[in-house]
Amino acid sequence: MKQILKFSRFFLPAVILSLVLIISGIVGYVVYGGFNLGVDFQAGLIQEIQFxxxxxxxxxxxxxxxxxxxxxxxxxxxxxxxxxxxxxxxxxxxxxxxxxxxxxxxxxxxxxxxxxxxxxxxxxxxxxxxxxxxxxxxxxxxGIHYITSDVGLIHIAEVRKALASLGNVSVQNLGQPKERKFLIRVEDKGTEQEFAKHTAEQISSALTNAFGEGQVAISRTDYVGARFSKHLTEQAGLLLFLTMLLILVYVSFRFKFHYAAGAVLAILHDGLIMVAFIVWLRMEFNTTTIAAILTILGYSINDTIVIFDRIRETLKLNPDSSFEDNLNRAITETLSRTFITTITTMFAVLSLFLFTTGAMRDFALALLIGMTSGVYSTIFIASAFVLFWEKKVKKDTIKAAVTASAGLKKA
Structure with missing residues (x-):
């Protein structure tokens, strides 16, 4: 007979670990003054340049x-x-x-x-x-530019120094160092008319003064206005809320309400864990990040549904066993499926992380973090909540029965 692993023993330590990670994310958010917002969520100008x-x-x-x-x-x-x-x-x-x-x-x-x-x-x-x-x-x-393989490197500190006169400017490396590509982002505080035009001219002038005439190719220029970035932020929040709500309704219909609450708690946990890592790693928070979070929410709920379904089946097959034993048995029986599916998917995502750059690399890193959290939360958060609920209901039932029995004796 297959050995049943006692996962329930680790529910409390797992919850404590999750709380520590989530609180650390909140602390990081306060320390850094918020997310490293991309141009999608922050009004401003973004330029991709190549020396x-x-x-x-x-x-x-x-x-x-x-x-x-x-x-x-x-x-x-x-x-x-x-x-x-x-x-x-x-x-x-x-x-x-x-x-x-x-x-x-x-x-x-x-x-x-x-x-x-x-x-x-x-x-x-x-x-x-x-x-x-x-x-x-x-x-x-x-102008048409050229770049050879033996060209000297441009360090990001040199670019930041050249643009220091523009104030609060974000500069990031793109691609391989030998490609000499950088992403420049300047926030629009809404105090200047024709901000995009003036800022683009200032960036060009500053780089020309620092590196010489005709040494910089502007590959891309984008501008997002304050109204659009605010609208996009509201839409992203609404999208995440509706996702949670639909999952709650679906799982409530498929199982019971406390199963649905555990599933929503698990995917909320996954989102917060991803956000904590995004804050501390200073990854750019943009529409790609939202896509990664939504992808993980779907991936995590799939794992959770599989385990919940096995718990329900195990309860029918072993009605004399306690709910805790049946839960441990269900998780043990689905453990190999969970790991094989996750690791196989991770191989594909890992290749994206290793062989791509820029936004795609950040997307892959967010997925890797989310997949790890998804497996963890399915076992130690969703299942732990369901077990806690079942124990509480059983305790309340016994308490009510004892109270009723005592009332009858007095009568």
């Missing part, structure tokens, strides 16, 4: 409208307009391996002027595009 010197500058004064498109394999210039026939000039890096060969090929485009900044021997597969400004080519020079 890469300028290779060439393009201007266009011909007929129609000229646009530029780039990917890792090619560069394209598209001429279009009502008075011209649409033409696409494609320059693959395989066909034009050096900057010089590509520039010579571009000389055939009427109205296109190319100013060479870097050496003509620069490899074209090192080119990167700046997304700042209008992607259409015009009289204002449009």
């Amino acid at each position: 890469a010197p300028t290779a060439i500058k393009l201007t266009y004064t011909g007929k129609g409208v000229a646009g530029i498109s780039m990917d890792k394999n090619k560069l394209e210039i598209i001429i279009s307009g009502s008075d011209v026939e649409k033409r696409t000039y494609t320059y693959t890096y395989a066909s034009y391996p050096t900057l010089g060969s590509m520039i010579d090929a571009m000389s055939g485009i009427e109205g296109l002027a190319v100013e060479v900044v870097a050496s003509r021997d620069v490899a074209t597969n090192t080119l990167v595009q700046s997304a700042q400004g209008n992607p259409r080519l015009g009289s204002v020079p449009y």
Whole structure:
């Protein structure tokens, strides 16, 4: 006969451990002054930059409208307009391996002027595009940058120092250090009109003064207004509340109310544990974080339902055993399933954590924390609450019976 593990012995220590972790999260929230809010939940400007010197500058004064498109394999210039026939000039890096060969090929485009900044021997597969400004080519020079594998590193402290004049600025590394990519976030306090435009200009000016003209490519610029960020925060809170409510209704219908209360308590526990780690690790709290929390809530309730279902089945098969013994038996019988399912999923999430960067890496880390908490809470929080409730009901029933018996004797 399979040995029954006495999980109920560890319910109280587990609850104490959970309280310590949750309280530590609250302390961290107070110490750090809240979450490290992403631009989704905090009004402000966010820019993704890459330190890469300028290779060439393009201007266009011909007929129609000229646009530029780039990917890792090619560069394209598209001429279009009502008075011209649409033409696409494609320059693959395989066909034009050096900057010089590509520039010579571009000389055939009427109205296109190319100013060479870097050496003509620069490899074209090192080119990167700046997304700042209008992607259409015009009289204002449009810069295309490049970055080689042997380029020197840029330390995050240097970037923060360069942007110190802007006040409260958040700077984060993106990707591998050799890629020299950074994420810059500046909070909008609502005191300045045209904040996005002025701040973008200040960032560009500060970086140019510190690192030189044409050394920075702006890959992405986003702005979230105060009204939108407030609305998004309210929607996220409402979404989490409705999730809890629907789970409470479903589990109450499927089992009993105290089972539902235990399930909701467990997923609430998982959310708070994830939040505690997010606070102390200073992970950015954004829509990706909300997605991770909701994913874990669904994952955790699935485990909880499996164990509750086994408890109900075990109670029918062993009516003479105590509820505590049946609960321990049910958890023991489902333990291998719980661990195998969780570990298998963790392998996939771990690969995301190890081989990705930025928001995706944070998402994977949040999932790893949540999965661990989900298994723990299913066994030691949800089940513990159900056992506590059953013992209390039994105690109250015995007390009522004793009181009734005493009343009859007196009569």
